[in-house]
Amino acid sequence: MNMGKLVAISVPWWLVFTEVANALPLQPGSYSWGSKYIQIAKKGDRFCYQGFSARATLIASLSPHPKYPNLHQIAGSKEMVVRQDSPDQLSYGSVNHLLPYPRDRQFGSELTAEMKQCLNAQKPYYKQKTSTR
Numbered sequence: 001m002n003m004g005k006l007v008a009i010s011v012p013w014w015l016v017f018t019e020v021a022n023a024l025p026l027q028p029g030s031y032s033w034g035s036k037y038i039q040i041a042k043k044g045d046r047f048c049y050q051g052f053s054a055r056a057t058l059i060a061s062l063s064p065h066p067k068y069p070n071l072h073q074i075a076g077s078k079e080m081v082v083r084q085d086s087p088d089q090l091s092y093g094s095v096n097h098l099l100p101y102p103r104d105r106q107f108g109s110e111l112t113a114e115m116k117q118c119l120n121a122q123k124p125y126y127k128q129k130t131s132t133r
Helices: 013-020 113-120
Strands: 029-033 036-043 046-052 056-064 072-074 080-086 089-094 097-102 126-130
Touching: 029 089, 036 089, 036 113, 046 113, 056 113, 080 097, 113 126
Parallel strands: none
Antiparallel strands: 029 036, 029 097, 036 046, 046 056, 056 072, 056 126, 072 080, 080 089, 089 097
16 A cells, blocks of 8 residues: 655744735724834825834835735835734734734824825835934
8 A cells, every 4th residue: 555755844934824814904003012103004005104113213105025915015125014913913023023013092093294195105105214312
């Protein structure tokens, strides 16, 4: 009786999780992790990201990642991405190291002037500001 061969394939855990989790559309809103905040805004089919902490603020457009369909790449960065894990959680970081950011309903939904510029821009948008504190 021929049983055939058993083949094992090694796949990184994050790739399995990325592929197992169905691609959820980005959910506009605010998310936080400690003292770091992320705001996602949408206008039509354009998404913009604003990440801020006490030291800096980054405003950038988002686009689908060319290799990973569940990830959205932050304009101006080859490494930093976001992924919608659930309606109430966004993950942020590099492809290999994503950190969970739960939805923060206490944070206001007002858009800054830069976020409005990002949403109205026709090309990739990127603006970084450092704190004057």
